[in-house]
Amino acid sequence: MRSRGWNHRAKLYFSLTVILILVAWTYTWFSREVPLHHHLLIPFAFVTLGMAIKYGDQVFDLNIGSKRKAILLSVPIGLLMGALIFLDEGSATIFIGLLLALLIASKYDNLAFKLGFVVAGSITVLAVLNGNPFHLVGALAVMGAAFADEVLSDRGDRMDGGTMALVLKERPVLKVAVLVLCLVGALPTLLYFIAFLGFDTGYSFVEQISLSGGIGHREA
Structure with missing residues (x-):
C-alpha cells in the first residue's frame, strides 16, 4: 500500500x-x-481486526473499493476474532462485548458485517457452551461502553466539526473502560489496553486512507 x-x-x-x-x-x-505467543499475536491480531472491520465498513458506506473483496475478507476476519474469543480469555471479554454492542446498535448493516458476525458469533457460542473462560462483568462493561460510543459517534457525525465532534468520534468511553478493566483485573494485563488502542488506530487509519482515495474509487 503506497x-x-x-x-x-x-x-x-x-x-x-x-x-x-x-x-x-x-x-x-x-x-x-x-x-511468547501472546507477545507476538495479540497486538497484530487486534490491529488486523480494526483495519479489516473499517475496510468493510467504508466499502459499503462510501461505495468505494471492492464489495466482493470485503465480503470474502469477512470470513477469515470472523474466524480470527472467533479464534481469539475461543482461545484467549482477555480477547473474549473484549470482543464478546463488542459483538453484542454492535448487535444492539443494529450496526450489522451490510453483507460483509453479517457474515463476519455469523462466523465470529458461532464460534463464540461454541466457546461459551464449552465453558471457555471470559469475564462476564467485563464483557457487559465493554458492551455498555461500546454502545455508548456508537451513540456519541453518531452525534459527533451530526455536529458541524470542532474539537468536541472529533473527541466523540474517537470512541473515548470504550478506551477508558478497557483501561479500567485492566487496572481492576477483569482483563489480565495492560497488554490488552495497548492492543485495543492499536485496534482503534488501525481502524481510524483505514478510515482516513479511504477518505483520501487509498482503498479505491467511488463506484458509479
Missing part, C-alpha cells in the same frame, strides 16, 4: 499504530506477564 495520497491524519494514525505494536511488544517483553 503512502502517496494519504492525508495527514492517515499518516498520524499509521505512525501511532506502528508505535503501539512496538510498545505492546516492549511491555510484554519486560513485564513477562504473558507467554
Whole structure:
C-alpha cells in the first residue's frame, strides 16, 4: 500500500499504530506477564481486526473499493476474532462485548458485517457452551461502553466539526473502560489496553486512507 495520497491524519494514525505494536511488544517483553505467543499475536491480531472491520465498513458506506473483496475478507476476519474469543480469555471479554454492542446498535448493516458476525458469533457460542473462560462483568462493561460510543459517534457525525465532534468520534468511553478493566483485573494485563488502542488506530487509519482515495474509487 503506497503512502502517496494519504492525508495527514492517515499518516498520524499509521505512525501511532506502528508505535503501539512496538510498545505492546516492549511491555510484554519486560513485564513477562504473558507467554511468547501472546507477545507476538495479540497486538497484530487486534490491529488486523480494526483495519479489516473499517475496510468493510467504508466499502459499503462510501461505495468505494471492492464489495466482493470485503465480503470474502469477512470470513477469515470472523474466524480470527472467533479464534481469539475461543482461545484467549482477555480477547473474549473484549470482543464478546463488542459483538453484542454492535448487535444492539443494529450496526450489522451490510453483507460483509453479517457474515463476519455469523462466523465470529458461532464460534463464540461454541466457546461459551464449552465453558471457555471470559469475564462476564467485563464483557457487559465493554458492551455498555461500546454502545455508548456508537451513540456519541453518531452525534459527533451530526455536529458541524470542532474539537468536541472529533473527541466523540474517537470512541473515548470504550478506551477508558478497557483501561479500567485492566487496572481492576477483569482483563489480565495492560497488554490488552495497548492492543485495543492499536485496534482503534488501525481502524481510524483505514478510515482516513479511504477518505483520501487509498482503498479505491467511488463506484458509479
